[in-house]
Amino acid sequence: MSPRTTAPEDQYTAAPFVPEGADLAALREAAADCRGCPLHRDATQTVFGAGNTHARVMLVGEQPGDQEDRQGRPFVGPAGKLLDRALAEAGIDPGEAYVTNAVKHFKFTRSEPRKRRIHKAPSLREMTACGPWLAAELALVEPELIVVLGATAGKALLGSSFRVGEVRGTVLEREIHGRAERLVPTVHPSSVLRAQDDEDRKAAYQGLVSDLKVAARALG
Ligand code: URA
Numbered sequence: 001m002s003p004r005t006t007a008p009e010d011q012y013t014a015a016p017f018v019p020e021g022a023d024l025a026a027l028r029e030a031a032a033d034c035r036g037c038p039l040h041r042d043a044t045q046t047v048f049g050a051g052n053t054h055a056r057v058m059l060v061g062e063q064p065g066d067q068e069d070r071q072g073r074p075f076v077g078p079a080g081k082l083l084d085r086a087l088a089e090a091g092i093d094p095g096e097a098y099v100t101n102a103v104k105h106f107k108f109t110r111s112e113p114r115k116r117r118i119h120k121a122p123s124l125r126e127m128t129a130c131g132p133w134l135a136a137e138l139a140l141v142e143p144e145l146i147v148v149l150g151a152t153a154g155k156a157l158l159g160s161s162f163r164v165g166e167v168r169g170t171v172l173e174r175e176i177h178g179r180a181e182r183l184v185p186t187v188h189p190s191s192v193l194r195a196q197d198d199e200d201r202k203a204a205y206q207g208l209v210s211d212l213k214v215a216a217r218a219l220g
């Protein structure tokens with residue numbers, strides 16, 4: 001009998017794929033070949049962080065969506081457009097930020113009969129596996145402030161007990177991957193888009209803007 005080999009994705013860690021001493025461009029290139037968890041199999045491509053590499057603010061979302069998976073850039077779909085509008089309204093220039101996700105591959109199921117790709121939330125195991133990429137991005141960008149967009153980003157950065165409703169719109173100070181970080185959690189922009197009706201959507205959007213204003217003030 002031949003010895004059983006373990007595929008890298010079965011080990012659920014991106015660590016072996018993250019080059020030491022790399023700059024962001026080299027990290028992005030290496031991330032394109034990541035097989036640190038099984039999500040790479042069905043996704044079109046790795047969606048690495050993008051934006052100003054010396055940004056004062058880093059925005060962390062959940063995972064790429066359908067559009068991001070096709071285009072290879074974070075937050076280019078409907079949630080990203082809403083986020084850009086909310087950031088600008090709060091006084092943060094979206095073009096000055098670095099934007100990334102806790103998980104770098106799109107996780108989805110297919111719906112019958114049109115076989116549309118439906119977003120599926122990443123598991124804690126997948127988030128943890130992808131963590132070394134986020135840690136490397138944080139170490140290189142060294143943002144003054146991290147805006148945490150929703151529960152997945154919160155769990156990836158602050159631990160599995162994170163609840164966005166308990167801390168949204170506040171400035172948290174935590175040690176993350178050996179660095180003292182300031183973070184402002186808020187809801188994920190997709191949750192605004194999912195609101196039941198116009199009135200709820202308006203209120204959810206105003207809540208997001210108001211949390212982002214806390215981030216803008218913390219940046220000074
Ligand atoms: N939602 C996210 O969390 N990230 C993206 O890049 C797009 C949608």
